[in-house]
Amino acid sequence: NAGVMQNPRHLVRRRGQEARLRCSPMKGHSHVYWYRQLPEEGLKFMVYLQKENIIDESGMPKERFSAEFPKEGPSILRIQQVVRGDSAAYFCASSPSVEQFFGPGTRLTVL
């Protein structure tokens, strides 16, 4: 059973460009979470999704950030008009119920 998959593993964008991060949950997992890890900071919750529904987006910045988990395909975290402060590691986790299992992360660098 493959683990949580994320791609790309590394992403470089210039200020003002868009970043799209993808997450494929473990087979049989219907819950997807996105977290952000800044240098010297702990993991911070961003959004919780189930298929075609956003359940909790209380950790998402109000502007430029959006997330989806369509009926078919991976979950997408989209960051529009990136700024240097968006540079971080973005982790996706999936869950069958309680425990959350994390992917390897996407490291976003904004030049």
Place this chain on the structure above:
Amino acid sequence: EDQVTQSPEALRLQEGESSSLNCSYTVSGLRGLFWYRQDPGKGPEFLFTLYSAGEEKEKERLKATLTKKESFLHITAPKPEDSATYLCAVQGNTGANSKLTFGKGITLSVRP
């Protein structure tokens, strides 16, 4: 708001020198407390879930315990390969909110 504090921030041990990592938490109704291990450049690796005070779980050289205010991760006779950052997180049971609130982690270095 749920809060997690881990201490110490960093810990250096000699191989074979047992110790404990602390995780203090406040949460409005605990659904679960989680321990993860994170190696540099990788995602957190799930270790344990604890659900209620008094519960203990073990895996190889690691044992996690839980009280109403804190959790400990005991490391017995550590080896260099146990070097990593150990993360503690809590999940509340209010409504549909199942997000994890993490501490900043404890970086463990084990010298051979």
